Amino acid sequence: MASGTKAAVAACFVLVTVLITYRFADHLTNLAPSAVLTWGLVSRGIGLVHIVVFASFDGQVVPLCGKKGVTPVAQFLAQVREDFPGLKKWAYFPTLLWLGDSDAILQLTNRAGLIGGLLAIYGGIFGWLGLFLSRLALQSLAVTGEFWFVWDYMVFEAGALVLLLPQALPLHAGLGASHLPVPCVALAWQLLAIRLMLGFAKTKFSNANVAKDNLFLQGFFVWQLLPNKLAWHLHHAPLWILRALYGGMIYVEVVLPFCGFFSGAPRCFGAWGLILLMFGIFLTGNWGQFNIGYALVCVGLFDLEIQWSFSTFFSGSWLLPPLMLVYVFISLINGLFDTWTNTSWPWFNWEIIPGFELHGLIGLVRLLAPFRLINAYGVFPPEALPHVRSSMVFQGSNDGQSWTTYPYKYQPHEATSRPQWFAPHHARLDHRVYYPFEMTSKSDLTSAYCVTDHNPYCFSMEGFMHRMSQRLLEGEPSVLSLFAKNPFSDKPPALLRVVAYGVTPTSWAHHKATGNWWHAQQLCELISPRKDDPSLWKRWVPKPECFHPEHEIxxxxxxxxxxxxxxxxxxxxxxxxxxxGNSMISAEEVESFWRDFITAAKPSHGDWKTIVARGRACAARFSREKLAMYERIMARYVLLLRSRVTRDVINEIGLSCLFGNWKLHLLVHDVISEGKDAYLAAWKDPHVLVTRAKQIDEARLLDLIGILRLDDLLFEDLKFHYMISLKHRPDREGFITRAVEMDKGGFYSMLQFILKEPPIADLWLPKARLLDSGAWVVEGYEDQPKGNPLAEPMLK
Known part of the structure; x- marks a missing residue:
């Protein structure tokens, strides 16, 4: 169905819904609280959301961000302080942790946010101060890198906007607000409720084929973040039930948000429908504070009298309407993007567009970006996909032969992993290890930060998985508390590796016979066995020259x-x-780069079939500390040569890309790989890059970065082979196809080449088969009985 036809059908459903709700206006409007009570409940509700957020994070803040945590925020801030002196560090990374970054301060900041939530529920002047305190604590903790989920973005935005609403009365005086909000603020709040759900609808349904995707929920109940037991059972429901639920979901997510633009009964009906949807999602998944938070945002829609009109918007105040007009305008721009590009789109290289004149607007958005005041929403792909999920699993060993898994508390990773319901708690480690292999990731192991993140320090040679491995090798008690148990309670293992597991639900019969909930089998090894390496903590925060090449700004x-x-x-x-320069790099280290590293990397340069062997040979010859130093030296050579490449040369090469300079960066890598003389020749005449670009292939472009960051290359290669096999419908264009057709920068630029080649390391994949009914059958696990894993009558 064409986009225009979809829009027309949706408009018809909206119109019919509005007309029907007006027919029952008296009954519907009686279901809404008064406007004063509505806004009092909103303020207290956001206080409740803050309590949930900070109470959940309280036991995780030190293991994840403390001095002995996986991502020590003190080390991160120390590097930022060096790179962005003076007020710059406050402007680019606004946080009160600049005043102190000890573990005690982290816990104090988190608990201050919790106290703020309690004060907000009490109301009065203490309520507003509590909301401000919670938002300040959340902003301060944002630099830890742990608040990047869609529900986090929602709390950032709602937590700021709620400060412009009237304060709630003290509890002893009633549950309502002290007075009604300024109309433009009330409308901005209702717009947040509307556009958040429309963002999900846009991402989920704009490219959907309803006739082919009506079993979307069969797979979604499995490959959602953390399925619970009810979701596991619903996955096995008859197909007609799954199709009916899918139709209801489309109606609520696409049609009901538009009811919010109408006053009276339609808005009341839309609000209740969206709240009931959140209740249903809450029962079938573990989405942190999202369901509670969004339901409370929707409470603001119960102000049924306020109308969307120019005169209403600009009434009641002379200061707030212009401010809210900017908010609405930037909100509409954000509507073009989704959660994955939420924090990154302002940093795209917009200036390369001929005639681009919006520098002031982009500058304003970049100035506000660290505060996350306005966000884009939308996560899930629209296709009905095979019911396979992946999980990154940490395994320890003392002999390199027998490996023991560190079990997660909630993340399905083995046959006996019981689906659990623990919402609204947000188990951040369990949520995090799901994403890397499933889609564009913020896991520190992706080479596409141009699309997914704005934080330049995320592109670390020692990503989250490496750092977690090191903490497990150290036997750090706080980090071990994030897992269900410590399988090496006597002493830490000698070796640690990270593997990816594929997980598929068992059939009813298999579950009853064995007690197993899943078929689980290793897909591949992502991080090869590592020994204890304390020096990792000296280099995990990248120096500025080692920012991702697409972070030009x-x-x-x-x-x-x-x-x-x-x-x-x-x-x-x-x-x-x-x-x-002033980098503390010695002349001998620079000489060693050319004499030792480039000489070692030169043989078989560009031979894709041997890149893993060559990368491991370099890793055996040079320490990881020395490889990090070589990467830093190479990055400085690249920046120097890039400074001499004019825009005309870039355009002639054909590498001008909205998302940055990834291929140009790799092209300079290829120059460096041929030695110092080749580099100096390009330095003298950068136009030689034009000829080189016409003759080069992707294998040569990826060669040096593959040797330096072999784990990253393996991860990306194996991930996209997994995705093209199990997260892509053969009967239609999907995410991977669109990514290949539209050069999205970073590793996406290499997909066409990558997917033509076999995986560069061992990769086992189950087989997914699409039936005529639209259901999928997944087979191939070692413990899986022969035949369809789902009941035949259900599939027909």
Whole structure:
């Protein structure tokens, strides 16, 4: 169905719904609280959401972010302080943790947010101060890198907007607000409720084929973040029930949000429908504070009298309407994006567009971006996909032969993992290890930060999985508390690795016979066995020259890298000195880069079939600390040469991309791989890159970064082979196909090449078969009985 036809059908459903609800207006409007009570409940409700957020995070903040945590925020802030001195660090990374970053301060900040939520429920002047305290605590903890889920973005936005609503009365005086809000603020709040759900509808249904995707929920109940027992059972429901639920979901997510634009009965009906949807999702999944939070945002729709009109919007205040007009305008722009691009789209390289004149607007959005005041929403793909999920599993060993798993508390990772219901608690580790292999990821192991994140420090040579592995090798008690148990209670293992598991629900019969809930089998090894390496903590935060190449704006924000980019007129004899600069890199280390590393990487350069062997040979020859130093030196050479490449040369090469300079960066890698003389020749005449670009292939482009970051290359290669096999419908264009057709920068630029080649490491995959009914059958697990794993009558 064409997009225009879908829109027309949706408009018809909206119109019919509005007309029917007006027919029953008296009954429906009686179901809504008064406007004063509505806004009092909203303020207290956001206080309740803050309590849920901070209470859930309280036991996780030190294991994840403390000095002995997986991502020590103190080390991160120390590097930021060095790279962005003075007020810059406050502007780019606003947090009160600049005043103190100890574990005690982290816990105090989190508990201050919790106390703020309690004060908000009490109301009065203490209620407003409590909401402000909670929002301040949330903003301060944002730099930990743990608040990037869609429900986190919702709380950031709602937690800021609620500060403009009237304060709630003290509890002893009633549940209502002290007075009605300024109309433009009330409308902005209702717009948040509307566009959040429409964001999900846009992502989920704009590219959906309703006739083929009406069994979407059969797979979704399995590959959602953390399915509970009810979701597991619903996956096995008769197909007619799944189709009916899908139709109801479309109606609520696509049609009912538009009812919010109408006053009276339609808005009341829409609000109750959206709240009931949240209740249903709450019962069938574990989505942190999302369901409770969004339901409470929707309570604001019960103000049925306020109308969407120009005169209403600009009444009641002279200061707030212009402010809310900017909010609405940027909100509409955000509607073009989704959760994955929420924090990154302002940093796209918009300036390359000919005639681009919105520098002021983009500058304003970038200025506000760290505060997450306005967000984009929408997560899930629209296709009905095979019921397979993946999980990253940490395993320890003392002999390198027998491996023991560190079991998760909630994440399904083995046959006996019982689906659990623990919402609204947000188990951040269990949620996090699901995402990396399933889609565009913020797991530190993706090479597409241009699309998914704005934080330049995320592109670390020692990503989240590496750091978690190191903490487990250290036997760190706080980090071990995130797992269900410690299988190495006597002493930490000698080795640790990370593997990916494929997980598929068993049939009813198999579950009753064995007690197993899942078929689970190893797909591949993602991080090869590692030994204890305390030096990791000295290098996990990247130096600014090692930011992802597509973070062009951050290179120019940092004084050190900005200086490198501006040195375009230096003589070639000074290049090595420029590389050293003030970086504490010695002349001997620069010489070693050319003499030792480039010489070692040169043989078989561009041979894709041997890249894993060559990468492991370099890893055996050079320590990870030395490889990190070589990467830093190479990054500085790249920045220097890029400073001499004009926009005309980039356009002639054909590498001008909205998302940045990934391929240009790799093209300079190829120059460096041929030695210092080749580099100096390109330095003298950057136009030689044009000829090189016409002759080069992806294998050569990826060669040096693959050797330096072999784990990253393996991860991306294996992930996309998994996705094209099990997260892609053969009967239609899907995410992977669209990513190949539209160069989205980063590793996406390489997908066409990657998917033509076999995986570069061992990868086992189950077989997914699409039936005429639209249902999927997944087979191939070692413990799986032969034949269809689902009952035949259900599939027909």
């Amino acid at each position: 951050w290179f120019r924000r940092c004084p050190e890298t900005k200086a490198l980019l501006e040195i375009a007129s230096a003589e070639e004899s000074n290049v090595d000195a420029l590389v050293r």
